Amino acid sequence: MAKRKVDTENRGFQTRWESEYMFTKVAGKPVCLLCGESVAVLKEYNLRRHYETKHADKNKNMDMEQRLQKAEELKRGLKSRQALFKKAKSQGQAAVKASFILAEEIAKSARPFTEGDFIKNCMIKVCDEVCPEKRQLFLNVSLSRNTIAERVDQLSINLKEQLVKKGKDFIAYSLAVDESTDISDIAQLSIFIRGVDSNLSVTEEFLALRPMHGTTTGHDLYEEVSRCVNEMELPWEKLVGLTTDGAPAMCGHRSGLVAKIREKMQEENATGELTAYHCIIHQEALCGKALKMEHVMSIITRTVNFIRAKGLNHRQFKAFLTELETEHGDLPYHTEVRWLSQGKVLQRCFELREEICLFLDSKGKDTTQLRDEMFV
Structure with missing residues (x-):
C-alpha cells in the first residue's frame, strides 16, 4: 500500500480553530498563538492535542467570547512582531x-x-x-x-x-600578457582577456594579476597563464590571439610563451591558428625611441626647464597665463622615463608658443629659435 501524502489532501485551516485551540495560519503552517510553536501537519487532531496537552489548564475558565477576544489580541501582537521583524530585516x-x-x-x-x-x-x-x-x-x-x-x-x-x-558563451577569445617588476622587486604577470559571443557582444576584462617570486622564463609564464585559463574554464580551442611584448621569454620561437601555448593548443587538438601580436604600447615606445627628435626636444626641454625649474619663474608664468585668459594654465614636465609625456609637452608648447615667447622676452631670453617658421 502506497504511503499517503499529506500535501495532496488539500487540507484547509478553519477559522474556528483560532478560538477553540488558539491557533492561526502563518506561511501555510498552523502556529500556536500562546507559545509560538508550529504543527507540521494541518490536522484538527494535532491542534487539539497540542492545546489540551500544553494550554488547556490555563484557559479552561474562559468562555467562547473571551477566547475570541484573546485570539484577536494575540493575532495583533503576532502581526506587529512580524512587521517589526520585516522592518529590521529590510x-x-x-x-x-x-x-x-x-x-x-x-x-x-x-x-x-x-x-x-x-x-x-x-x-x-x-x-x-x-x-x-x-x-x-x-x-x-x-x-x-x-x-x-x-x-x-x-x-x-x-x-x-x-x-x-x-x-562559457565565448565563441572566440584572445589574451594580452605583460610581465613587469614592482617596487618590491617581485615580478607581476598581468593577464587581460577579450572575448566575443555569438551575438557579437565583446567583453574586455582584467583577468588576473599573478606574482612570480622565482624565475620568469617562458615555461614559468606559460604555467601561470595555463593555470589562469583552466581556472576560468576557458577552452583552449577557442583561443585565437595572444598579445605580448618583445621579451625573449614571451616571443621565443622554442621556449617562449607563444611557442608553449601553440604546443598546448596542438595537444588539445585545436584546429584554429593562434595569431601572436606585438603589444601596441611597446610599439609606440620603440617608435618614440627611434624617432630623431633631439633638434626639437632639446630646445623645448630647455624652455620648459627654465619656466618650471625655478619657483619664481613658474609662479610668474602661471600668473601671466591667467592674466591673458589662455585655455591652458600651465606647462607639463617631460622626462625620459615617462616617454608618453613627450607628445603632451610638444602639443602644449605649440598651443602656448606666443605666450611662451612673450614671457621669455620679458625675462631677456632669446626666442629666435622658437619663432622660426621652419622650427614651428
Whole structure:
C-alpha cells in the first residue's frame, strides 16, 4: 500500500480553530498563538492535542467570547512582531548593501581599507545635522577595516564568477600578457582577456594579476597563464590571439610563451591558428625611441626647464597665463622615463608658443629659435 501524502489532501485551516485551540495560519503552517510553536501537519487532531496537552489548564475558565477576544489580541501582537521583524530585516539588508557600495568606491579609488571608519564618522556627523532621527540606521552600516576587506574580496569573487559565466558563451577569445617588476622587486604577470559571443557582444576584462617570486622564463609564464585559463574554464580551442611584448621569454620561437601555448593548443587538438601580436604600447615606445627628435626636444626641454625649474619663474608664468585668459594654465614636465609625456609637452608648447615667447622676452631670453617658421 502506497504511503499517503499529506500535501495532496488539500487540507484547509478553519477559522474556528483560532478560538477553540488558539491557533492561526502563518506561511501555510498552523502556529500556536500562546507559545509560538508550529504543527507540521494541518490536522484538527494535532491542534487539539497540542492545546489540551500544553494550554488547556490555563484557559479552561474562559468562555467562547473571551477566547475570541484573546485570539484577536494575540493575532495583533503576532502581526506587529512580524512587521517589526520585516522592518529590521529590510534595514539590515539596506545596511549591508550600503556597506558593499562604499567598499566598491574605496576599492575603485585605491584608498586604504581604513578609510571606511573615516567615511562612517562623516556620515554620522552629517546625519546628526540633517536627519538625527535616523542616526541608528547609519550606525548599522559596518565600515570597519576588516569588513571593507571582506566586502572587496566578495566583490572580487562575484566578478570572477560573472566572468566565468560569460566565458562559457565565448565563441572566440584572445589574451594580452605583460610581465613587469614592482617596487618590491617581485615580478607581476598581468593577464587581460577579450572575448566575443555569438551575438557579437565583446567583453574586455582584467583577468588576473599573478606574482612570480622565482624565475620568469617562458615555461614559468606559460604555467601561470595555463593555470589562469583552466581556472576560468576557458577552452583552449577557442583561443585565437595572444598579445605580448618583445621579451625573449614571451616571443621565443622554442621556449617562449607563444611557442608553449601553440604546443598546448596542438595537444588539445585545436584546429584554429593562434595569431601572436606585438603589444601596441611597446610599439609606440620603440617608435618614440627611434624617432630623431633631439633638434626639437632639446630646445623645448630647455624652455620648459627654465619656466618650471625655478619657483619664481613658474609662479610668474602661471600668473601671466591667467592674466591673458589662455585655455591652458600651465606647462607639463617631460622626462625620459615617462616617454608618453613627450607628445603632451610638444602639443602644449605649440598651443602656448606666443605666450611662451612673450614671457621669455620679458625675462631677456632669446626666442629666435622658437619663432622660426621652419622650427614651428
